[in-house]
Amino acid sequence: MNSRPPRRRPADPARSLAYGVLRSVSADDAYANLILPARLRRAGLHGRDAAFATELTYGTLRGQGFYDAVIDAAATPGSRIDPEVRDALRLGAHQLLGMRVAAHAAVDSTVGLVRYEVSAGPARFANAVLRRIAERSAEEWRQRVTEGKSALDALAITGSHPAWILRAFRQALVAHGSDPSELAALVEADNAAPDPVLAALPGLIDPAELPGETTGLSPVAKRLRGQAPADLPAVAAGRARVQDEGSQLVALALAHASSALDEEREWLDLCAGPGGKSALLAAIGAGRSVTLTAVEPSEHRARLVRDSLRALEGWEVHEADGREFGAANTGRFSRVLVDVPCTGLGALRRRPESRWRRSPKDLPQLAPLQRELLAAGLNALAPGGVLAYATCSPHPAETIAVVDDVLGRQGGEQAGTQTGPAVLEVLDAPAVLADVTGSEPESFASVAKTAPGQEPGPDGAPATGRLAQLWPHRHGTDGMFLALLRKR
Numbered sequence: 369m370n371s372r373p374p375r376r377r378p379a380d381p382a383r384s385l386a387y388g389v390l391r392s393v394s395a396d397d398a399y400a401n402l403i404l405p406a407r408l409r410r411a412g413l414h415g416r417d418a419a420f421a422t423e424l425t426y427g428t429l430r431g432q433g434f435y436d437a438v439i440d441a442a443a444t445p446g447s448r449i450d451p452e453v454r455d456a457l458r459l460g461a462h463q464l465l466g467m468r469v470a471a472h473a474a475v476d477s478t479v480g481l482v483r484y485e486v487s488a489g490p491a492r493f494a495n496a497v498l499r500r501i502a503e504r505s506a507e508e509w510r511q512r513v514t515e516g517k518s519a520l521d522a523l524a525i526t527g528s529h530p531a532w533i534l535r536a537f538r539q540a541l542v543a544h545g546s547d548p549s550e551l552a553a554l555v556e557a558d559n560a561a562p563d564p565v566l567a568a569l570p571g572l573i574d575p576a577e578l579p580g581e582t583t584g585l586s587p588v589a590k591r592l593r594g595q596a597p598a599d600l601p602a603v604a605a606g607r608a609r610v611q612d613e614g615s616q617l618v619a620l621a622l623a624h625a626s627s628a629l630d631e632e633r634e635w636l637d638l639c640a641g642p643g644g645k646s647a648l649l650a651a652i653g654a655g656r657s658v659t660l661t662a663v664e665p666s667e668h669r670a671r672l673v674r675d676s677l678r679a680l681e682g683w684e685v686h687e688a689d690g691r692e693f694g695a696a697n698t699g700r701f702s703r704v705l706v707d708v709p710c711t712g713l714g715a716l717r718r719r720p721e722s723r724w725r726r727s728p729k730d731l732p733q734l735a736p737l738q739r740e741l742l743a744a745g746l747n748a749l750a751p752g753g754v755l756a757y758a759t760c761s762p763h764p765a766e767t768i769a770v771v772d773d774v775l776g777r778q779g780g781e782q783a784g785t786q787t788g789p790a791v792l793e794v795l796d797a798p799a800v801l802a803d804v805t806g807s808e809p810e811s812f813a814s815v816a817k818t819a820p821g822q823e824p825g826p827d828g829a830p831a832t833g834r835l836a837q838l839w840p841h842r843h844g845t846d847g848m849f850l851a852l853l854r855k856r
C-alpha cells in the first residue's frame with residue numbers, strides 16, 4: 369500500500385485491549401493470565417467492560433484451533449495471513465461463533481482494528497473473510513471443517529486442542545483405568561472457564577470467614593462466583609490464596625497420610641515455586657510445630673514462594689536445585705513433596721495458550737529431571753516418612769512411568785542411598801484422598817499398576833489402584849496425579 373488512510377483509533381477499548389493481549393501472547397510468548405489483569409487496570413476497565421475484554425481474550429485463545437480452521441476455510445485458498453491479521457480474525461471469529469455479538473458489530477469492530485493496527489489492504493481482506501464466516505452458524509462451520517476427518521482429528525478441531533494432546537489424553541485415560549470415551553468430556557472441561565477457588569490457610573483463617581461456596585472436595589476451599597480474589601483482604605494479607613482444588617488436595621493428602629515415624633521431623637517441598645502447596649503445607653505444619661523447607665532454583669519463583677509464605681512462620685526458602693538439595697540432606701525430612709516440572713497437560717483450562725506452546729518433544733526432555741527429582745526427594749526422606757510425587761499432568765510418561773521406574777530401580781544409580789523397591793511402599797493415595805474429602809476412594813483411583821513385583825498393600829491387595837488421578841471433567845479440578853510413597 370502506498371497511501372495510508374487516516375488511522376482513527378478504534379473506539380472500543382475492550383476489543384483493543386483483548387487484541388493487544390492476543391498479540392503479546394502470540395508474538396512475545398506472554399501468558400494472558402499474567403498480563404491481562406495489569407492491562408485492565410492500566411486501561412481503567414471495570415465491571416462489564418472488564419468482563420467483556422476478559423471473555424474476548426480467553427474465549428479467543430481457547431477456541432483458537434477451531435477459529436483458525438474456520439478462518440482458513442473462509443479465506444481465499446492459498447492466502448498468506450500475517451500473524452497480526454490472524455489474531456484480529458480470531459478475535460472476530462470468536463465474537464461471531466462463540467459469543468452473542470451482533471454480526472455487524474463483530475465484523476466492523478474487527479475490520480476497524482485491522483485498519484488501525486495494520487493497514488487498509490489487510491482490513492479489506494479481514495472484511496471479506498469475516499463476512500464469509502458470518503454466513504454460517506458455528507455448528508455449520510463445525511461440520512464443514514471436520515468433513516472427512518477421523519473422530520480424533522475432528523475433536524481436535526472442534527475442541528480446539530492439538531491432536532497430539534488428544535492422543536496423549538486418550539492414552540492417559542486408558543493408563544489410569546478410565547474410559548477413553550471420556551475424551552470429549554475432558555476436552556469440554558478444558559474449554560470451560562474455571563471459577564477461582566480459594567484455599568483458607570489452616571491456623572490463619574477459617575474457610576467459613578471467606579466468601580463463596582464450599583466445594584465438596586477440599587475442606588479448606590471456597591469457590592468464588594464473580595468475585596475478584598485480589599479484592600479480598602484475606603488474600604491481600606496472605607491468609608488465603610487462589611489455588612486449584614487439585615493442588616490443595618495434593619498438599620492435604622501428604623499432610624494426612626500415615627507416617628511410620630513416632631514424631632514428625634521437618635517437611636520439605638522440593639520443587640516449590642510459585643509456592644501454593646508450600647503455603648498450605650507450612651500452615652498445616654505450623655499447627656504441628658513442624659517447619660517447612662521450600663526449594664526452588666528460579667530466583668523469580670523463589671521470591672513468589674517467599675511471598676506465598678509471608679503470613680506464616682517456621683519456614684525457609686532455598687534457591688537451589690532440588691536434585692542437589694535432596695542428595696545433600698539424606699534422611700532429614702518426615703514429609704517430602706516432589707511436585708515436579710511437567711507438561712502441565714492437566715491444567716490447560718487455566719492457561720488457554722499453553723496447549724499451543726507445548727510439544728511432544730517436551731516429554732523426553734522432562735523425563736530425566738522428573739526421575740532425578742523423585743530420587744532426590746526419596747533420599748531426603750527419613751525412614752518411616754512419606755513422600756508425595758505429584759504432577760499437574762495425567763500423561764503416563766510423567767506419572768506412572770516415573771513412579772514405576774524409580775521404584776523398580778534397585779542398586780544402579782540409587783546404590784548407596786536408602787531408596788529402592790525393598791524400602792518403599794506405595795500408600796493408598798485414593799483412600800487418603802477419600803479420607804481428606806469425605807468421598808469414595810474409587811473416584812480418585814488410577815488402576816494403573818505400579819512397579820512389577822511391588823509389595824502388596826497392608827490389606828494384602830496388590831499394589832494396583834494405589835495411585836490417584838484427578839480429572840477436570842470428573843472432579844472439576846486440574847488433572848493432578850498423586851503417588852504417596854512411604855519409606856520403610
Ligand SMILES: C[S@@+](CC[C@H](N)C(=O)[O-])C[C@H]1O[C@@H](n2cnc3c(N)ncnc32)[C@H](O)[C@@H]1O
Pocket residue numbers: 615638639640641642643644645646663664665666669688689690691707708709710741760
Ligand atoms: C509444578 S511447579 C511446582 C508448583 C508448586 N508446588 C506449587 O504448588 O505452587 C514445578 C517447579 O519446579 C521448579 N524446578 C525446575 N527445575 C527444578 C529443579 N532442578 N529442582 C527443583 N525445582 C525445580 C520449577 O521452577 C517450578 O517452579
